[in-house]
Amino acid sequence: MMFIQNMGGGFIILFIFSILYFIFWVYCLVDVIRSEFKDPNMKLIWVLILVFAQGIGPIIYLIIGNSGKKFSY
Known part of the structure; x- marks a missing residue:
């Protein structure tokens, strides 16, 4: 318990950023599929x-990935 308290706020920010990035990565993967x-x-x-x-893969996909998609209106 003392170990977690000594980590400080940097660990929490990194953990939250990691979770958000994972969600972003899964979103891009599902969109591709x-x-x-x-x-x-x-x-x-x-x-x-x-x-x-x-x-950098999800960022590249969001920037240039839509140009190769078929759009059906």
Whole structure:
């Protein structure tokens, strides 16, 4: 118990940031899986990018991932 008290606020902020990032990563992964892309291989490529480039993969997906999606109105 004393160990947790000595960690300070930095640990709590890092823990909350980690949880929020995990939720963001899962959101992007689910979005890739549920979406249809113009090129069928793009789904596999985006999943691999999200899995292996975890630090920046979701950010890259949100910036340029929508350009390859099929939109049905």
